[in-house]
Amino acid sequence: MVTGANGGLRLEVARAGPQGGHVVMAARDQAKAKAARASVRGELPDASLELQPLDLASLATVRQAAASILADHPRINILINPADRRRGRSTS
Numbered sequence: 008m009v010t011g012a013n014g015g016l017r018l019e020v021a022r023a024g025p026q027g028g029h030v031v032m033a034a035r036d037q038a039k040a041k042a043a044r045a046s047v048r049g050e051l052p053d054a055s056l057e058l059q060p061l062d063l064a065s066l067a068t069v070r071q072a073a074a075s076i077l078a079d080h081p082r083i084n085i086l087i088n089p090a091d092r093r094r095g096r097s098t099s
Contacts, residue, residue: 008076009087010061013039020087022047033061033072
């Protein structure tokens, strides 16, 4: 699972992840997330990618995302949730 997987280093982490695995791309902006997924699939057509709405500034969306992920996946092997040092908080 990669939060903020719609751009920058986090998109590159999501791009590297599908090599045999499934990546949950969690992001606040779903339009950007869809474009990012299309970009990855342009290079890796068989990539197993899933979009998950998530705004880390909203506990309601965090709870919704957690419930959705737990319902669909028995476990998360790796969580990439980097802090955004420019604003002092995590973003997606």
